[in-house]
Amino acid sequence: MSTVIGSLRRLAMAPSLEDVTFVRRGFPVEPSAITEALEAIPQSVICGFEWAIDSRSQWEIERRLELVEPKMRGFAYEGATMALTIRDVMHGARTREFLLGPGQRHIFLTYIGIGFAMARLPRPTWRKVLPDLSGSPYFPTMSWLAVDGYGFDRAYFDIKRWVDQQYVPAPYPWAGDSDYFLRAVDQGIGRALWFIHGADVAGVAARVDGFADHRKRDLWSGVGLAATFAGGATPSDLRKLADLSGEFRPEVGLGATFAVKARDYAGHMPEHSAAAADALTDGMTLGEILELADATEEAARDDAAVPAYELWRQAIRAHFAEAAAPVAD
Template identity: 30%
Template structure:
């Protein structure tokens, strides 16, 4: 029998999260204006929907997420992951919806960051800790981007994944505005910029909120690093698609297996051709 998740709809032990559940508009506050603002708003609203879906138990949880609009489901799974980790039930959520593990684990990273856990030291011991670290970075960047960009120096072993998450947050806080994102990234050491741009590229594909002109501007500024993020997004979408796509082969099959930061594997594989 599948274990049921406790019904705890009113308290997660994370004050900021409880405040967002009580007033969903509060979750929209960090979002900046720009060409992607409508889509980032949908993403955040869907994330909050996912928080609520979790309380229904594994079977009903899946049905509730699948009842959402297709463009909302990706972000809802991240919300499910946050709610699950906040209640100490991430393993139950992963067992119920293993296909969506990368998204659930991003949400688990949110829980770590909101609880003040050291960024770079996730509580969740899943093999794909890179997704958890991405979630930590995204949450840090969304809620305190000055600290994320100017005061935070990730340890080398986890920097790629955390900065990828921070890069994703930049897309949200600047509404997909390429010039503003570029200014923010240019303020950090050059060694971090590649992963930040890759995170921007990942977010731009997943949210799918830019017109052709805005997307071309972003690609021109982000260059090859942004394109890495776009490639990663395509692999992620293929993995979680219904019905599933043909699984990747060769080096591409290892991008999301948790053995290394996905961006590192992807960069090495593309360099080899």
């Protein structure tokens, strides 16, 4: 049941379903069945947000979310986490309970939901947004996906500044690493580019190519993740995407690997994710991709100079770089 305060929060912070359509956002695409399918993803996020911002109980939130079809359910969990994070900054510990409970299997996406909340909260409150999930798999390693979510949100809702003008935000010491913050933001911007160009691989590649060279590797990994997790392109177009990525092809494979891991952890692998993974990893099976992800996983260490998240990424990237290297005669 809705509450008055919850309804006010919803009206103040959540865009409408129409606000996230590509036409309303001014994305350079023509409406099609593909863009309609991609638009359903942010619309699912909004639904999750609205259910959680108004709800009095976790049971009610979970029940609503579980009614969403499996391939879209994780996105609704993103929105619910966004709402709970905003509520907790004001007062409470709902996010921790949610992520250790029903949100655990969608943990990769719920971290992104925290990033969506960050995009709507003042920076001084960011120190409160990440709950202590000690004992939970992938904590704190994958908490960098919150920063990825922040970058995605900013690019999606302010394409002129964050994409056209290639705005670089001020660093922030997320997990104590201000420098890596900017790289994680770019990974989210790369994911947003897949939506902004409506899964048009030529348009996506051209847009990434227009960014500064030092940003391209993280942008490409975001593209690979979105292409695999969200879908929207045919296998032939995805193979073209891999070719267009050129020297950054290992980054695309890296993104696809994380997408497969996230889909598998949530317990549902859509056909489009399996097809994209095949195209972007040069024919690796889902089992081989998951084995690669698990074998290269890094645990967080307080004394590490590089985030465990990036060490994990580097190991996966190295696999694809080695596979692409020419064989000596």
